[in-house]
Amino acid sequence: MAVSDRSTTDGPEADPAPADRPQTIRPTDDEARDLARKLVRTARYGGLGVLDPQDGSPFVSRVALATEMDGTPVMLVSTLSQHTQALALDRRCSLLVGEPGKGDPLAHPRLSIVAEAEKVEADDPAHADIRRRYLMRHPKARLYVDFGDFAFYRVRPVRASLNGGFGKAYLLSTADLLVESAAIEGLAAMEAGAIAHMHEDHLDAVRLYAEKLARAGEGSWLLSSFDPQGLDFVDGDKVARLAFEPPLESAAELRPRLVALAKQARGVE
Structure with missing residues (x-):
């Protein structure tokens, strides 16, 4: 059976709805x-x-x-x-x-x-x-x-x-x-080291990010990965995500953003 030759970059297009049927597909936002x-x-x-x-x-x-x-x-x-x-x-x-x-x-x-x-x-x-x-x-x-x-x-x-x-x-x-960002290459190069550092020296901040800002509840949260748009956390079978607002535009923004988030988390009741 042959593989489809449809381009992986082509987006879908909804068929026009008949005049007597309401359009059920919303505009993507x-x-x-x-x-x-x-x-x-x-x-x-x-x-x-x-x-x-x-x-x-x-x-x-x-x-x-x-x-x-x-x-x-x-x-x-x-x-x-x-x-x-x-x-x-x-x-x-x-x-x-x-x-x-x-x-x-x-x-x-x-x-x-x-x-x-x-x-x-x-x-x-x-x-x-x-x-x-x-x-x-x-x-x-x-x-x-x-x-x-x-x-x-x-x-x-x-x-x-x-x-x-x-x-x-x-x-x-x-x-x-998918995310297209100039920050991806730099973040990928530093991800393993940054996560290890956060777990070794700032585990309290990691858990505050998950518990207070991602509202994931108390637990033994770890930072599993990050990307230009946010942080991912795991605690056993549980997963949580905290979005960056706004997304990172460069890898150099990660450290100050984490510092700012820690200050924000400590101020959340």
Whole structure:
């Protein structure tokens, strides 16, 4: 089965609604983009849909997730699994993220991403950062991350559908989901060292960021990753995110921003 030749940078276009039917897709705005990106950044797991090579039928499984700094989802999968074998023959896939909370599960936001999977080879310059960020999100995976039959895959978005709750439907493009920023390269180069420093010398500040500013509640919060638009925290199976307002424009802004956030957090009752 051939891989779709549709460009991964093309955004979706909604079909015009008939005159007698109300338009159900809202114009994509910054609020929708922020929500979609948060759903991806905070997802520990997602539903992965692939095409069964036997007959082309849809096949769905659950995969554990992390992200690259620009927001591209990544997963660690066994090459022996059915979904990985399907991706080896047809890269097209879809990914559903967004956990239901209390009450009606359909009232909670979720994001369906149409994507193409790409294996991250061990010699890929990004492999070490992907591995580190994934293990910060899923530390138990350290037991098997380096097994020969496991590999990382990027889930490269082509387009997406966001359901922000009843009556809140949006269509998003690749550009709506991923972050383009001059700060990415510099932040990526300093991320591992900066996180280690924060944990060694400023763990109290990290926990204040999560508990007070991200309103994640008390816990043993750790900083798992950061990017130009915010900080990600983990506490066991719990995940939280604190957005930067405004986003960072350079890596040099990170330290003063963290200092300012610590002062802000200490002033929050």
